[in-house]
Amino acid sequence: MSDPQPTGRAAAGVPIPADRARMMRRTATGLIVLMAALFLWSGRYLGEHPGWGYLHAFAEAAMVGGLADWFAVTALFRHPLGLPIPHTAIIPENKDRIADTMAGFLRDNFLTPAVVGRRMGSMNLAGAIGSYLADPKATKDSRIQAGAGELAVEVLESLDPDRLGTQVRSGIKTQLGKLEVAPLLGGMLEAMIADGRHKPLIDKIIRWAGLVLEDNEAMVREMVHRRANAVLRFTGLDERLANSVIDGLYKLLAEVLVDPEHPLRNKIEEGLEDLARGLRDDPVMQERVERLKNELLDNPAIGDWWQGVWERLRAGLIKSIRNSGDETGPSYIGETLAELGAALRDDQRLQRQVNRFTRRTAVGVATRYGDQIVQLVSETVRRWDAVTITDRVESAVGRDLQFIRINGTLVGGLVGLTIHALDVYVI
Numbered sequence: 001m002s003d004p005q006p007t008g009r010a011a012a013g014v015p016i017p018a019d020r021a022r023m024m025r026r027t028a029t030g031l032i033v034l035m036a037a038l039f040l041w042s043g044r045y046l047g048e049h050p051g052w053g054y055l056h057a058f059a060e061a062a063m064v065g066g067l068a069d070w071f072a073v074t075a076l077f078r079h080p081l082g083l084p085i086p087h088t089a090i091i092p093e094n095k096d097r098i099a100d101t102m103a104g105f106l107r108d109n110f111l112t113p114a115v116v117g118r119r120m121g122s123m124n125l126a127g128a129i130g131s132y133l134a135d136p137k138a139t140k141d142s143r144i145q146a147g148a149g150e151l152a153v154e155v156l157e158s159l160d161p162d163r164l165g166t167q168v169r170s171g172i173k174t175q176l177g178k179l180e181v182a183p184l185l186g187g188m189l190e191a192m193i194a195d196g197r198h199k200p201l202i203d204k205i206i207r208w209a210g211l212v213l214e215d216n217e218a219m220v221r222e223m224v225h226r227r228a229n230a231v232l233r234f235t236g237l238d239e240r241l242a243n244s245v246i247d248g249l250y251k252l253l254a255e256v257l258v259d260p261e262h263p264l265r266n267k268i269e270e271g272l273e274d275l276a277r278g279l280r281d282d283p284v285m286q287e288r289v290e291r292l293k294n295e296l297l298d299n300p301a302i303g304d305w306w307q308g309v310w311e312r313l314r315a316g317l318i319k320s321i322r323n324s325g326d327e328t329g330p331s332y333i334g335e336t337l338a339e340l341g342a343a344l345r346d347d348q349r350l351q352r353q354v355n356r357f358t359r360r361t362a363v364g365v366a367t368r369y370g371d372q373i374v375q376l377v378s379e380t381v382r383r384w385d386a387v388t389i390t391d392r393v394e395s396a397v398g399r400d401l402q403f404i405r406i407n408g409t410l411v412g413g414l415v416g417l418t419i420h421a422l423d424v425y426v427i
Contacts, residue, residue, distance in 0.1 A: 024402035031409050032066040035059045050424070057420030058413040065412015069405045076401075077390045091393055092386030099381030103374045111370035113363045120362050126344045126354035133341025181293050182286040186279030193272060199260075202268055206257045213249055220246055 038059035045052040074080045075088040091098065109115065192198045213220070256262045278285040296302055343350055381389065394401075 024399050024406075028066070028070070028402045028405035028409070031406060032063060032070065035063040035066060035409060035413065039063055053424070054417055054420055058417045061416020061419070062409045062413030065415070066405060066409035068412070069408030073401045073405055077394050089386075092390050095384065095386065095389050096382055098389075099378045102381060103378035106377055107370060107374040111366045111373060113367050113370075116366045117359060117363045120355075120359040124351065124355060125358055126351040130341045130344025130346075130351070133337050134345050135341070136338070177294070177297065180286070180290070182279045182289040185289070186276045186281075189272060189276035189279065193269070193276065198269070198272060202265060203257060205268075206253055210250065210253045210257075213246070213253070217246055220249075 036059075038055060042052050042056040042059060046056060071080050075085075076090050077092070079085060079088045189198075192201075252264070256264045259265070279289065344354065384392075
């Protein structure tokens with residue numbers, strides 16, 4: 001009696017997992033051999049004692065049961081003893097039908113939109129992920145941090161700077177082109193004035209004016225000298241006049257800065273209020289602002305500026321992510337994952353949104369690509385040769401099949417023993 005072994009290799013030459021059922025196969029075969037030996041040995045002493053009849057009957061039935069189960073198990077994968085017996089080598093001979101059956105099972109039980117939606121609806125995927133990420137043990141796992149960091153770096157490095165910059169510039173230009181900027185700026189300015197948030201801005205403008213005057217004193221003096229007449233220049237009074245003008249400007253700026261009720265400050269505030277009303281209600285001013293906005297959007301310098309901002313931001317993110325893996329540096333990836341996990345775990349509204357998005361995405365994938373996935377499974381199994389599919393199936397369930405052989409041998413022996421007892425005492 002032969003007990004064929006699987007080849008252990010796929011048709012493409014790729015090794016498959018080792019046959020863990022080899023030991024059980026040898027045990028089942030050895031048990032049949034043992035029963036055959038007991039049958040022959042006990043047959044020599046049948047007339048000496050009635051007990052030998054029980055042993056003989058047990059061994060005979062066990063041998064028959066073991067052989068029958070060996071034939072059944074072997075017939076699943078190959079022809080027993082190499083004989084082309086009908087309805088044997090069931091899996092290799094029917095692999096195309098098995099492929100279609102597997103694909104149909106996958107489609108009917110996993111890839112229909114109704115099934116996907118029902119199963120995803122009963123899952124709180126966002127909560128489970130959040131609880132896991134919020135666990136300090138998970139966020140301290142260097143493999144998770146390394147994987148997340150490497151994925152983020154690969155995504156950032158794979159982005160085409162020119163193409164992305166062009167797309168973003170186009171998107172910004174399109175959206176800002178639709179937006180009426182003037183009323184929005186007017187409303188923001190009115191809100192700032194109503195809350196008093198414009199006063200620090202006025203202070204900064206005054207300080208900035210003082211710095212500008214300090215940096216351009218020579219230019220102011222030159223202007224006074226050019227506009228002074230010959231008499232003033234001859235007597236040297238033009239220099240005193242320039243000093244007086246500059247000192248007066250400094251004094252005026254200082255008074256406006258320290259006096260909240262200074263008339264000039266009030267004039268500035270009135271000007272800001274007029275500007276806010278004009279931006280909100282004046283069509284002429286709104287048209288000028290829109291024209292200025294469109295000129296800025298059409299200016300190539302704005303696009304170049306955005307490109308530089310994006311490149312600096314991208315390079316900074318990549319550097320920060322890579323440095324976060326250093327022992328001396330903070331674990332930004334771990335902290336980010338922990339914060340994300342806490343948000344997913346604690347925010348019920350966020351959980352619902354993430355779960356709804358995940359469910360819709362899964363249903364959409366099943367709707368659009370379910371048939372293609374099923375077809376891929378079917379075609380992949382169909383392309384496997386008989387040896388490949390036999391080896392893979394047998395490696396997956398071979399151990400359990402050998403237990404069937406062992407159980408068949410023992411159960412057959414017990415049945416034979418029972419029949420022999422009935423024959424002796426009843427019949």
